[in-house]
Amino acid sequence: EVVLTQSPGTLSLSPGERATLSCRASQSVSSIYLAWYQQKPGQAPRLLIYGASRRATGIPDRFSGSGSGTDFTLTISRLEPEDFAVYYCQQYGNSPLYTFGQGTKLEIK
Amino acid sequence: QVQLVESGGGLVKPGGSLRLSCAASGFSFSDYYMSWIRQAPGKGLEWISHISSTGSNVYYADSVTGRFTISRDNAKNSLFLQMNDLRAEDTAVYFCARVGTLFGFDFWGQGTVVTVSS
Numbered sequence: 001e002v003v004l005t006q007s008p009g010t011l012s013l014s015p016g017e018r019a020t021l022s023c024r025a026s027q028s029v030s031s032i033y034l035a036w037y038q039q040k041p042g043q044a045p046r047l048l049i050y051g052a053s054r055r056a057t058g059i060p061d062r063f064s065g066s067g068s069g070t071d072f073t074l075t076i077s078r079l080e081p082e083d084f085a086v087y088y089c090q091q092y093g094n095s096p097l098y099t100f101g102q103g104t105k106l107e108i109k
Numbered sequence: 110q111v112q113l114v115e116s117g118g119g120l121v122k123p124g125g126s127l128r129l130s131c132a133a134s135g136f137s138f139s140d141y142y143m144s145w146i147r148q149a150p151g152k153g154l155e156w157i158s159h160i161s162s163t164g165s166n167v168y169y170a171d172s173v174t175g176r177f178t179i180s181r182d183n184a185k186n187s188l189f190l191q192m193n194d195l196r197a198e199d200t201a202v203y204f205c206a207r208v209g210t211l212f213g214f215d216f217w218g219q220g221t222v223v224t225v226s227s
Contacts, residue, residue, distance in 0.1 A: 032211050033211055033212050035211075035212075035214070037154075037214075039154075043219075044217035044218065044219055045154065045204075045214070045217055046217075047209070047213050047214060047215050047216075049213075050209065050210060050211045050212075050213030050215075051210070051211045054211075056213070056215060057215075088153065088154055090154075090156075090213070090214070092213075093212070096156065096168075096170050096171065097156065097159055097168045098144070098156035098159070098212070099156070100154040100155065100156065101153070102153045103153045103154075
């Protein structure tokens, strides 16, 4: 079973700063099947990145994804007030069919 | 525009059953894989089931195998989740989601709340 571990659990930053969120897999996953989501309280998740580095439709270019194998990163270059939320990584392809990380909460410092 | 609207949630006793529905619009439903994903109160996201575009292939998380059944009606643009033998740990918001390019979930419904309690 593939386990995705996100770090840190909580990240405290100020608007304008750069955020770097990590997602580590317990075994190698295909980078083309690695995605990132943003979720705000009371809302459904929103797809940000798919294929490890491809921005979904309408996602600002301050969001970028990178990585391969077991280590993946979501970077937000300059935080806007609306970026403070919980972020999840997700993989497809290994048992179970889909796995989510436990999430990183990005909070305002 | 793409819309997914879940319904059918509610309060049910342990051992009971519920059938969730997800009405899809704004896209060619029969062309897409679909999934159900849940989120327990204050917790993260858990994928629970996936169905192919024709309904011929289905997959489940271990936590629901043998108790939940996913299905779809492409003529009615609808996705379903039959949930039997419900347990307290099934309490969650249940989202339906469209499986997009490279198996990211590109559109989500707003969710329906399932509470299992005596």
